[in-house]
Amino acid sequence: MPQKTFAIALMDPPYESENLTTAFRILGVMAQRGHNLNVFAYEGASGLAFTRQAPHPNPVHGKNVAEENHPTTKDQVVALLALAAQNGGKVDWVNCGMCVDERGVGEFAAGRRGSPADFHAFCEASDNVLAIPTK
């Protein structure tokens, strides 16, 4: 399959919906197939790569930190970039600058600060666009 370039908009915040799990499943397959992914993390999704996310124990589950192995979306973003690189693709993960400022989540484990102009450029350069909005 020839390499394609996709523009993707994400909008949901981490730990609030199933949309992002679905998104990461799709993005993971795209990365595995070596496609280029240009992701615009908008509004709540701008917190996905926030570096201070930390796993925690879960007393209700009766598990310590290691046993609970709580997922963090920052690790998922980092894994996505690594997976794309392994397969010859590239991920340009842009965190909406004004969105991260509103939320105080401007420290990224991966990706860079950007703006809606980046998403416009992503769309113009893409073979296709996938938008997963908050409902």
Add this chain to the structure above:
Amino acid sequence: MAKKTLNIVESAYRAVMEEQDDTILWLLAAMQGAGAEHTVLLRGNAVNYAVAGQGAPGLTIGGWKQTQAPRMDNDIVDLIEKRKIPVLVIREDLAARGIERGELVPGVELLSAKMLPKRMAEYEIVSHW
């Protein structure tokens, strides 16, 4: 003595993969441990939480793997057996989804929607999640 609270849970499977549980059932379990007296009523799409044998594969992204994906049926059993939180399920919502009584985890109580108002009157607090 804690106030008796009926928790009508209708939102289902919201963030369960990222949280590895349902946030409301988790909250109620934690509150019960702090002395609360909760009852859970599953309605709408949430009735599916009581179906035995469900589960989803953990999320995998390259070398990153989720190892503790949620099992909502186990969480319902935990509420009933360990937390002593009664779990009711709306009978009509099961029927609308083609779910039979025999598919559910043991210990849940079926309740007709017609009986819900009377049941609600038994509680001091009713929360709809």
